[in-house]
Amino acid sequence: MNWENQRCVLTGAAGGIGQAIAKTLAEKGVSLILVGRNSMKLHTLAEALPGNHDVICADLSCAKERVALVTKVAELGGLTMLVNNAGVSHLSLLEDTDSTTIESVIETNLLAPMLLTQALLPHLQQNRVTYIVNIGSAFGSIGFAGQSAYCASKFGLRGFTEALMRELADSNIRVSYLAPRATATAINSDVANAMNKALGNHVDTPETVAEHFVALLESAQNRGFIGFPERLFVKLNGAFPSLVDKALLKKLPIIKRFIAPTFQEKRL
């Protein structure tokens, strides 16, 4: 892997995992195009990183802003690596989730990376070996109560990645999928953090995710699932989902205690 020759478009660059990946890549000599909605955060990050980097402000859920982003990337000389990292999450029972939230989660986590990838493909096809990395989630393989919209978006992203990986297997573009487990970033609300603690879920640092990101690209693998027992659960859920149904049923009262405080009252 020749990191110094890479020109990387990184979405969600100012977020927890985005910043850690940006720092790790910049230290390896990668030139970055940092993408997000908050100009000040992106410029502060660009200035703190070693090397020279560009910033593009864009709301990825807006078609017009995606088109402007693609034009700007071309003006800046194109790219050799696209990292679809931007994402949002939402924790609630489906019955308590409004339709705007469901649309926003699917648009940001699934539609936007699909359409951005499609729009940037001609630029990625121009270079010899180029990379697309989609940041998924353990919840892209394990359906989890209280996360129906998020799980649907990440299951979709995993399916999209796998299909594209196979579609481009005879091309110069290498497509990869990295699935973090719970990670200490702002995407997790206080309720989500308290629930993770009560469930005994391990929480990684964003730096751990960045290390796995580099290891995945330096390996011959195209898929990375971070952490044990999550990796085992992903495999188990694929092969014997009813076993995972049973294990998660035991955790349901804890989950519902956090996401639906009125749940106990409703049952009485």
Ligand SMILES: NC(=O)c1ccc[n+]([C@@H]2O[C@H](COP(=O)([O-])OP(=O)(O)OC[C@H]3O[C@@H](n4cnc5c(N)ncnc54)[C@H](OP(=O)(O)O)[C@@H]3O)[C@@H](O)[C@H]2O)c1
């Ligand atoms: N943290 C976890 O527990 C965890 C676990 C598994 C997977 N992941 C995945 O890891 C990725 C990074 O998440 P994170 O944990 O680093 O969360 P984060 O700190 O909240 O960062 C998310 C980033 O996504 C950007 N973003 C959200 N909506 C956007 C939009 N419409 N247009 C442009 N940018 C947008 C935000 O940019 P602004 O600065 O513009 O708001 C933010 O910088 C996500 O795909 C997430 O699903 C996270």
